Amino acid sequence: MPTLKPKTSGSLTSLRRAASDCRACPIWRNATQTVFGEGDADARFLMIGEQAGDQEDRVGKPFVGPAGRLLDEALAAIGVEREDIYVTNVIKHFKFEQRGKRRLHKRANAAEIDICSQWLQGEFNAVKTPYLVCLGALASRIVFGRAFKLMAQRGQWMALEDGRWALATVHPSSVIRARIGGGYDEAYADFVADLKKMKRLPH
Numbered sequence: 001m002p003t004l005k006p007k008t009s010g011s012l013t014s015l016r017r018a019a020s021d022c023r024a025c026p027i028w029r030n031a032t033q034t035v036f037g038e039g040d041a042d043a044r045f046l047m048i049g050e051q052a053g054d055q056e057d058r059v060g061k062p063f064v065g066p067a068g069r070l071l072d073e074a075l076a077a078i079g080v081e082r083e084d085i086y087v088t089n090v091i092k093h094f095k096f097e098q099r100g101k102r103r104l105h106k107r108a109n110a111a112e113i114d115i116c117s118q119w120l121q122g123e124f125n126a127v128k129t130p131y132l133v134c135l136g137a138l139a140s141r142i143v144f145g146r147a148f149k150l151m152a153q154r155g156q157w158m159a160l161e162d163g164r165w166a167l168a169t170v171h172p173s174s175v176i177r178a179r180i181g182g183g184y185d186e187a188y189a190d191f192v193a194d195l196k197k198m199k200r201l202p203h
Helices: 012-019 054-059 066-078 110-126 137-144 172-181 184-199
Strands: 045-051 085-091 096-099 102-105 131-135 165-169
Touching (some): 012 110, 045 110, 131 137, 131 184, 137 165, 172 184
Parallel strands (some): 045 085, 045 131
Antiparallel strands (some): 096 102
């Protein structure tokens, strides 16, 4: 199969179809399938995560694993429907390291991020909402630039050069990790507080 370069224009349907055959970086080799974004082009929000995980790779949809369930819980707490959001990830394939029977998440490198973020640009072009929500440091850097400090600037609507508005918060997986490291209740409350800003939109 020929190597296909990511595209940055077209409808969500055409982008999803093209992404399903993407071989532009090596991550696809071990992944089960491409995990493209999900939602409508006229969604109220565009929400960006980091990378497809183990369950996303198996199912083929973003945010269906533990982090997705926590996200759904937090959205329900603030009264925002998942159907109002186009949700996607920067990296469309699951990159992992095999440990016995377990597949452990592995970070994409700079080249892989650069290649795959072109698909994200296509989604930016196709989803017309002016409101972006970044989950985690990688999505925040893609949207705001490398100088953005997530923990210092989280929970604030900030104007982008293209006229859109973006808000950043932590990735729900980091909230889950707080169950082990301690401070889960505070981490979850802070996450919900950040997402509550989705109910108070800038103009």
